[in-house]
Amino acid sequence: MKQTERRNGIVRVSELDPSFKFEVLKHQEAHGLNACFVCGTCTAGCPVHEVFPEYSPRKLAKMVRLGMKKEALSNPYMWYCVTCHNCEQRCPQNVKFFNILNVLKNMAAKKGYAPSPWVEQTQQIMKTGTIFPKNEERDKKREALRLPAIKNDGAKAKKLIQLTGIDKIKAQIKSSNE
Secondary structure: OOEEEEOOEEEEHHHOOOOHHHHHHOOHHHHHHHHOOOOOHHHHOOHHHHHOOOOOHHHHHHHHHHOOHHHHHOOHHHHHOOOOOHHHHHOOOOOOHHHHHHHHHHHHHHOOOEOHHHHHHHHHHHHHOOOOOOOHHHHHHHHHOOOOOOOOOOHHHHHHHHHHOHHHOOEOOOOOOO
């Protein structure tokens, strides 16, 4: 039986999804994946990788190419990206990894792998139109600075969110064996 080793155990070839790469490449924004030769320059220049070595653009690209669909989409570290674009600026192949990452995040969210804080923020925006809940102290500071009051009306944001289907995304639920 063929096996592909990875750091956290073994992935069986029979568990790989060879169509995953093509599923990702259906999205125009992800076409750069074909140019990636997994050199690791993206990860070497990533500030998030410095703090969280588990976050690796290179590893995500490799997972996609190998067909490790579940592992790629359930990878919680993909949500740690700070959108600095260092990976893109350093890439010798000019791969726009941030675009690929957004495709993967959208696919992950649709499969139920969105982190709870992301889902909670979306719900908050639908209620109030802002990420943060109403806060009297912040309102007083704004008033003292003669800034306009923040309107807590999420009607327009809610409509946009519902049009995109984001409101149907559920937070990731970890199984008891994870």
